[in-house]
Amino acid sequence: MKSKRMLYCLPMIIASSTNLAIYGGCFVPMLTRTMANSGDIYPELVDDTNHQNQAALMSMALIGVGEIFGGMIIGNVRDRTSNKMAVLV
Numbered sequence: 001m002k003s004k005r006m007l008y009c010l011p012m013i014i015a016s017s018t019n020l021a022i023y024g025g026c027f028v029p030m031l032t033r034t035m036a037n038s039g040d041i042y043p044e045l046v047d048d049t050n051h052q053n054q055a056a057l058m059s060m061a062l063i064g065v066g067e068i069f070g071g072m073i074i075g076n077v078r079d080r081t082s083n084k085m086a087v088l089v
Contacts, residue, residue, distance in 0.1 A: 024060070031056035 032052040039046040078086040 028053070028056045028060060031059060 032049070035042065035052045035055065036046060044051065074086050
């Protein structure tokens with residue numbers, strides 16, 4: 001935070017990280033509740049809370065991997081084309 005220009009971005013960084021933490025914390029319980037209500041599709045997940053938590057956390061890990069690869073791909077698209085093209089992709 002040595003640069004004064006960075007201070008303009010600091011509120012956006014704090015808001016983004018706070019939203020990510022809140023929504024990430026809410027997402028796992030929503031996933032497990034959805035799995036408990038899907039007995040006709042996945043009957044093995046209805047009563048097994050450990051399996052529900054394992055599946056929900058695995059999906060969170062895969063979402064994180066997707067964010068990493070998506071950021072790298074969009075970064076390359078932005079470098080090679082314009083911002084408008086990156087938004088469309």
